[in-house]
Amino acid sequence: MGFETCKDVWVFIECFQGQPKSVGLELLGQGRKLADSLKQDLCAVVIGKEVEAAIKASGDYGADKVYVVKGDEYENYSADAYGHVFLELCKKYDPNTILVGATVNGRDMGSKIAVSLRTGLTADCTALSVEEESGNVVWERPAFGGNLYAQILCSETRPQMGTCRPGAFKKPEVNPDNHPEVIWVDIHTPAAMIRTRVIDFITACADNDIRLDEAEVIVSGGRGMRGPENFAVLKELADVLGGTVGCSRAAVDSGWMPQTRQVGQTGSTVSPKVYFACGISGAVQHVAGMSESGTIIAINKDETAPIFEVADYCMVGDLFEIVPALVKELKARQQG
Amino acid sequence: MNIVVCIKQVPDTTEIKIDPVKNTLIRTGVPSIMNPFDKNALETGLQLKDQYGGKVTVISMGPPQAKAVLREALSMGADDAWLITDRAFGGSDTYATSYILSQAIGKLGPFDVILGGKQAIDGDTGQTAPSIAEHLDAVRLTYILDLQVDGDKVIARRQVEEGIEVIETVLPVLCTATKESNKPRYGTVKRKIASLKAEIPEITLADLVGADQSKMGLKGSPTKVKATFTPQRTASGVNIEGNNPGEMAGSLISKLADAKIL
Numbered sequence: 266m267g268f269e270t271c272k273d274v275w276v277f278i279e280c281f282q283g284q285p286k287s288v289g290l291e292l293l294g295q296g297r298k299l300a301d302s303l304k305q306d307l308c309a310v311v312i313g314k315e316v317e318a319a320i321k322a323s324g325d326y327g328a329d330k331v332y333v334v335k336g337d338e339y340e341n342y343s344a345d346a347y348g349h350v351f352l353e354l355c356k357k358y359d360p361n362t363i364l365v366g367a368t369v370n371g372r373d374m375g376s377k378i379a380v381s382l383r384t385g386l387t388a389d390c391t392a393l394s395v396e397e398e399s400g401n402v403v404w405e406r407p408a409f410g411g412n413l414y415a416q417i418l419c420s421e422t423r424p425q426m427g428t429c430r431p432g433a434f435k436k437p438e439v440n441p442d443n444h445p446e447v448i449w450v451d452i453h454t455p456a457a458m459i460r461t462r463v464i465d466f467i468t469a470c471a472d473n474d475i476r477l478d479e480a481e482v483i484v485s486g487g488r489g490m491r492g493p494e495n496f497a498v499l500k501e502l503a504d505v506l507g508g509t510v511g512c513s514r515a516a517v518d519s520g521w522m523p524q525t526r527q528v529g530q531t532g533s534t535v536s537p538k539v540y541f542a543c544g545i546s547g548a549v550q551h552v553a554g555m556s557e558s559g560t561i562i563a564i565n566k567d568e569t570a571p572i573f574e575v576a577d578y579c580m581v582g583d584l585f586e587i588v589p590a591l592v593k594e595l596k597a598r599q600q601g
Numbered sequence: 602m603n604i605v606v607c608i609k610q611v612p613d614t615t616e617i618k619i620d621p622v623k624n625t626l627i628r629t630g631v632p633s634i635m636n637p638f639d640k641n642a643l644e645t646g647l648q649l650k651d652q653y654g655g656k657v658t659v660i661s662m663g664p665p666q667a668k669a670v671l672r673e674a675l676s677m678g679a680d681d682a683w684l685i686t687d688r689a690f691g692g693s694d695t696y697a698t699s700y701i702l703s704q705a706i707g708k709l710g711p712f713d714v715i716l717g718g719k720q721a722i723d724g725d726t727g728q729t730a731p732s733i734a735e736h737l738d739a740v741r742l743t744y745i746l747d748l749q750v751d752g753d754k755v756i757a758r759r760q761v762e763e764g765i766e767v768i769e770t771v772l773p774v775l776c777t778a779t780k781e782s783n784k785p786r787y788g789t790v791k792r793k794i795a796s797l798k799a800e801i802p803e804i805t806l807a808d809l810v811g812a813d814q815s816k817m818g819l820k821g822s823p824t825k826v827k828a829t830f831t832p833q834r835t836a837s838g839v840n841i842e843g844n845n846p847g848e849m850a851g852s853l854i855s856k857l858a859d860a861k862i863l
Contacts, residue, residue: 281762281763286762341766344731344734344741345740367727368761368762369743369744369759369760369761369762370761372727372728372731372743373731373741373743375728376695376699376728376731376732376735377731377734377735379696379728379732379823380696380699380732380735380736381735383696383816383823384823385694385696385822385823385824386695386696386728386824387824388695388724388725388726388727388728389725389726389727403827404824407725407832408723408724408725409612409614409617409723410614410615410617410722410723410725411832412614412617412831412832413829413830413831414829414830414831414832415826415827415828415829416826416827416828416829417824417825417826417827418824418825418827419823419824419825420825421823422823431762460740460770460771461740461742461768461769461770462768462769462770463766463767463768464756464767464768464769465766465767466764466765466766466767467758467764467765467767468763468764476762478762506863514615517780523781524779524780524781525781530614530722530725531720531722531725538862539857539862539863548615549617549832550614550615552832553832559862560857560860560862561838562853563838573838574838575838576838577837577838577839578838578839578841578853578856578857579838579839579840579841580841580849580853581840582846582849583846586846587846587849587850589846590846590847590849590850591850591853591854593847593850594847594850594851594854595854598854598858
């Protein structure tokens with residue numbers, strides 16, 4: 266592996282029970298941009314027991330090549346097995362750039378690969394570009410709770426690696442005419458090398474509601490909700506719109522909502538079609554997690570609240586009057 | 602059971618403000634705290650000790666003022682605290698930081714369980730702890746809710762996006778804790794007073810015999826900061842007017858419908 270010889274932009278297509286997660290497909294869109302700038306190929310990396318859905322999606326979302334490693338030992342993620350496969354692939358094919366979703370497993374695997382290869386890994390990037398003269402990827406990421414953004418370079422080692430948060434980028438358009446080269450690579454990981462074993466899986470999360478990263482509409486509440494019982498009014502609005510309820514860190518810190526519902530730098534990054542921020546002041550740490558939403562509607566009593574600086578529609582007033590009025594209006598229109 | 606917990610002193614990021622004129626971070630007057638997720642990791646360690654006996658060591662890499670969070674850890678019940686500090690460690694990215702911490706852990710260990718928070722609220726990378734595991738070639742279990750130990754067998758529940766994995770492995774293991782893992786205890790008054798007087802020994806470069814200095818500090822860091830900036834906000838939203846909430850609601854829904862958003 267080397268600076269001069271390495272080539273191609275790789276995207277890890279993480280799967281859950283044989284289905285590709287959105288984040289890998291979102292990254293194919295970013296990977297395309299980088300690969301075009303570098304004049305190299307965009308390659309998807311698929312590891313699993315069932316790989317067909319991920320291979321198809323990799324093609325649909327624009328990969329030029331798909332490296333596939335299939336085996337029973339890859340049914341569940343383990344750092345030992347997936348790390349082993351990825352390192353073997355790197356040795357064999359020498360990538361220039363690797364993009365991984367900043368999921369629980371992606372962050373785990375990314376750090377394993379980067380340390381093993383003694384290269385740089387930039388976490389939770391929100392924007393990617395290429396420095397033309399050097400060919401270095403410019404990894405842009407928030408820090409200090411979104412108060413500061415930094416551009417990071419990995420200029421002396423390859424591959425250059427980064428993780429990106431689910432929801433930070435939109436999926437590219439599907440291209441049904443793209444037919445990537447599928448490269449099956451035979452890599453097996455001996456059982457003795459895999460030191461962890463998944464013995465059970467409990468699907469029920471903290472709640473059975475629509476997950477934040479999958480919702481098209483999110484209605485979030487913050488400190489202005491005044492108490493946990495008041496989130497019912499947001500739930501009503503979310504239900505009318507087929508969406509789900511989120512919250513700010515203030516609501517989690519007050520013990521009103523579970524952390525699985527938190528939008529922001531230390532919670533989830535989301536980019537739904539429509540985002541309602543109700544009684545949320547708009548601290549940078551919250552905005553860092555929702556500013557990519559399609560349309561942002563802010564409802565707040567305080568007209569100077571910073572949330573109005575990022576909102577597309579600003580409603581200054583009492584959320585406990587406005588939200589029920591919205592529910593009433595929507596229901597009336599749905600019936601009419 | 603021999604347990605080590607890695608903790609970090611961080612600025613309380615909820616208290617950071619932006620200078621509206623210079624558009625820079627205002628750091629003065631921002632309180633320094635123990636990274637909240639590291640507090641959960643410490644609580645996990647203390648609970649393991651309560652249950653299985655043993656010793657909890659806390660370590661932190663940083664300048665001398667980071668001793669404050671080590672004292673806080675002692676007041677919560679940690680037995681032993683070490684500050685890892687040296688000019689040569691400055692400017693380390695996650696690769697270099699995790700290497701230095703792994704070397705210190707190697708010097709203080711061996712340990713059965715290594716703990717850290719899922720991420721620090723300043724850097725927000727979530728990479729340092731799993732990278733330590735890689736330097737030590739240890740089993741890592743990130744985002745754990747709890748772990749039970751029986752002999753050298755470990756059963757842990759791990760929070761992933763789709764649910765909870767139940768994982769079996771063997772000691773030694775590195776785990777990262779989240780807010781959902783537990784509710785950290787408060788320090789007792791007696792321990793607080795004792796912690797103020799406690800001697801906190803330092804580990805410097807000279808103590809890390811055999812460590813590879815080329816993997817430390819700014820020079821040992823594969824990633825470099827090219828530039829930093831504060832996010833720009835430009836207010837361009839439409840104000841929804843109305844004489845009462847009903848009118849405002851009607852106006853918003855009409856606008857959303859016209860724009861084909863709903």
